[in-house]
Amino acid sequence: MIVIEQILRYIAWLEYPSWVWAIILAYFSIPFVFYWVLPSLHQRRYYQKNANDDASNKRHQVLVIVLGDLGHSPRMLYHVKSLVQQKQYKVQLFGYLQSTLPQFIVEGVDNGDIVINEISNGPESRRGILGMVTKVVRQHWVLFRLLFAKSVKNSKFVIIQNPPILPILHVVIVWKWLYSPMTKIVIDWHNLNYSILQLKFGGDNPGKIKSFLVQVMKFYEFQLSKFARYNLTVSANMKDYLINAIYPGASSIEKTVISRKFIVLRDRPADQFKVLDTQEQRITIMSKEFQRIFYDNMALQDFDFTKDDKIIVSSTSFTKDEDFNILLDAMKKYDQLMQSQPENYNSKIFLLVTGKGPEKPQFLSKIASLEFSQNIVIQNHWFTAAEYPKVISLADLAISLHLSSSGIDLPMKILDFFGCGIPTISVKFATIGELVKDGVNGYVLDNNTDDELCSMICKTLTNEKIYQKIKNGAIEESKHRWDDNWKTVLNDIV
Numbered sequence: 018m019i020v021i022e023q024i025l026r027y028i029a030w031l032e033y034p035s036w037v038w039a040i041i042l043a044y045f046s047i048p049f050v051f052y053w054v055l056p057s058l059h060q061r062r063y064y065q066k067n068a069n070d071d072a073s074n075k076r077h078q079v080l081v082i083v084l085g086d087l088g089h090s091p092r093m094l095y096h097v098k099s100l101v102q103q104k105q106y107k108v109q110l111f112g113y114l115q116s117t118l119p120q121f122i123v124e125g126v127d128n129g130d131i132v133i134n135e136i137s138n139g140p141e142s143r144r145g146i147l148g149m150v151t152k153v154v155r156q157h158w159v160l161f162r163l164l165f166a167k168s169v170k171n172s173k174f175v176i177i178q179n180p181p182i183l184p185i186l187h188v189v190i191v192w193k194w195l196y197s198p199m200t201k202i203v204i205d206w207h208n209l210n211y212s213i214l215q216l217k218f219g220g221d222n223p224g225k226i227k228s229f230l231v232q233v234m235k236f237y238e239f240q241l242s243k244f245a246r247y248n249l250t251v252s253a254n255m256k257d258y259l260i261n262a263i264y265p266g267a268s269s270i271e272k273t274v275i276s277r278k279f280i281v282l283r284d285r286p287a288d289q290f291k292v293l294d295t296q297e298q299r300i301t302i303m304s305k306e307f308q309r310i311f312y313d314n315m316a317l318q319d320f321d322f323t324k325d326d327k328i329i330v331s332s333t334s335f336t337k338d339e340d341f342n343i344l345l346d347a348m349k350k351y352d353q354l355m356q357s358q359p360e361n362y363n364s365k366i367f368l369l370v371t372g373k374g375p376e377k378p379q380f381l382s383k384i385a386s387l388e389f390s391q392n393i394v395i396q397n398h399w400f401t402a403a404e405y406p407k408v409i410s411l412a413d414l415a416i417s418l419h420l421s422s423s424g425i426d427l428p429m430k431i432l433d434f435f436g437c438g439i440p441t442i443s444v445k446f447a448t449i450g451e452l453v454k455d456g457v458n459g460y461v462l463d464n465n466t467d468d469e470l471c472s473m474i475c476k477t478l479t480n481e482k483i484y485q486k487i488k489n490g491a492i493e494e495s496k497h498r499w500d501d502n503w504k505t506v507l508n509d510i511v
């Protein structure tokens with residue numbers, strides 16, 4: 018108090034007129050005005066302007082980016098569909114354009130709800146590590162050019178998938194930081210890229226450079242992903258796995274907190290996958306849409322699918338993580354049973370394998386070497402996105418040989434089978450129990466052997482009671498659809 022009294026006495030003693038005091042005050046307020054008042058005024062105007070823009074002439078917009086072929090990224094396309102149909106967002110979709118896109122995307126593009134930005138794939142790059150580097154550098158250039166465009170600035174969300182997440186994740190982080198601060202990053206975790214890379218490099222002892230690359234990939238995936246605002250995972254197991262891998266050593270209390278950072282959004286079959294209610298519907302589809310397969314096909318001359326003979330489907334991309342020998346050997350055993358015990362086994366089997374991929378020649382030569390009788394017909398066909406759901410719906414039974422490289426993702430194709438109400442036999446891996454319930458909607462192999470698979474096929478095809486039970490389970494499964502699930506899980510977030 019004494020100090021203040023003294024200062025006041027000193028000021029009185031100065032006897033300056035009031036305009037001098039005004040100048041002194043103005044001088045001392047300069048930093049305050051420049052560092053605080055002006056910026057905050059500017060910012061408010063800026064945000065108001067943006068809000069007006071959004072309300073009047075711009076719909077909220079979401080970016081969905083896939084560093085892969087869009088036609089082969091069903092889950093990301095279903096996101097797009099739900100964003101447009103349920104939330105009326107405009108979606109800017111980025112990806113490679115290699116195969117045909119489903120009808121709902123084409124319609125969305127026609128209506129102006131969806132804009133497709135092609136990430137051009139470029140010339141086939143060299144193999145090996147140098148090729149990988151060239152590819153990544155090129156992708157940077159293409160992505161930055163697409164993203165630093167006025168039309169995508171400050172979109173509400175950007176959704177990316179993992180894998181592949183390199184280089185898209187850091188590109189998006191830098192882009193957000195420099196150019197689009199209002200955008201929230203969402204990572205949809207389908208699998209882990211580093212485990213795929215490890216598999217590609219040949220297992221546990223890949224050599225120094227390669228295992229270094231795997232470590233870099235792991236670091237990239239686990240650390241940069243912390244910049245995301247939301248993380249979606251395809252399964253509960255995937256969520257647990259990610260938490261344990263990214264936050265090792267977290268206590269169980271910490272884990273419950275971390276647990277909120279990950280949202281489980283299970284895959285569900287899309288609407289194109291439908292259950293056929295009657296035998297007539299089935300015959301109509303066979304004769305009208307797949308005449309080339311069921312009627313003009315010499316191998317199926319003696320088959321009657323309205324009676325005992327059965328259609329089994331299995332879809333694949335013929336990669337190393339699916340061992341087709343299990344299925345082919347099981348079919349050979351079934352073939353032998355039909356010959357030795359014709360009174361017990363009278364269903365001829367048409368095994369329709371859909372898809373294409375690198376290991377296809379091995380698959381075909383194995384079929385040739387097994388020399389099946391005329392009771393077993395195994396063929397590989399490729400179907401368009403529009404045909405695929407229909408041909409699946411014709412089957413009596415489906416088989417999935419997918420073994421996930423991380424052991425934690427759920428194969429989309431099983432959901433498609435269930436969407437059509439087709440009971441499914443799957444090989445065993447960690448998460449499969451979240452989807453295929455033994456004896457309820459299908460069967461899960463125990464030791465992944467051909468003997469087991471053969472006995473399960475026999476059981477389901479010869480015992481009508483068992484078949485009806487799992488058939489009903491699969492039809493029950495078909496009632497849970499993507500759109501409802503998406504709404505329940507994500508409605509409050511997006």
Ligand SMILES: *[C@@H]1O[C@H](CO)[C@@H](O)[C@H](O)[C@H]1NC(C)=O
Pocket residue numbers: 180181182183210211213214234
């Ligand atoms: C990530 O995974 C994909 C397969 O999904 C693979 O083709 C790609 O090479 C991987 N990228 C890196 C950098 O490991």
Ligand SMILES: *[C@@H]1O[C@H](CO)[C@@H](O)[C@H](O)[C@H]1NC(C)=O
Pocket residue numbers: 239242243244245246247248263277278279
């Ligand atoms: C997941 O999302 C949260 C936001 O809830 C974020 O803070 C977190 O870092 C994200 N990523 C990882 C790997 O935890």
Ligand SMILES: *[C@@H]1O[C@H](CO)[C@@H](O)[C@H](O)[C@H]1NC(C)=O
Pocket residue numbers: 463464469
């Ligand atoms: C799987 O293997 C285990 C151990 O070898 C065996 O006990 C079990 O019976 C096998 N299961 C089937 C269905 O063959």
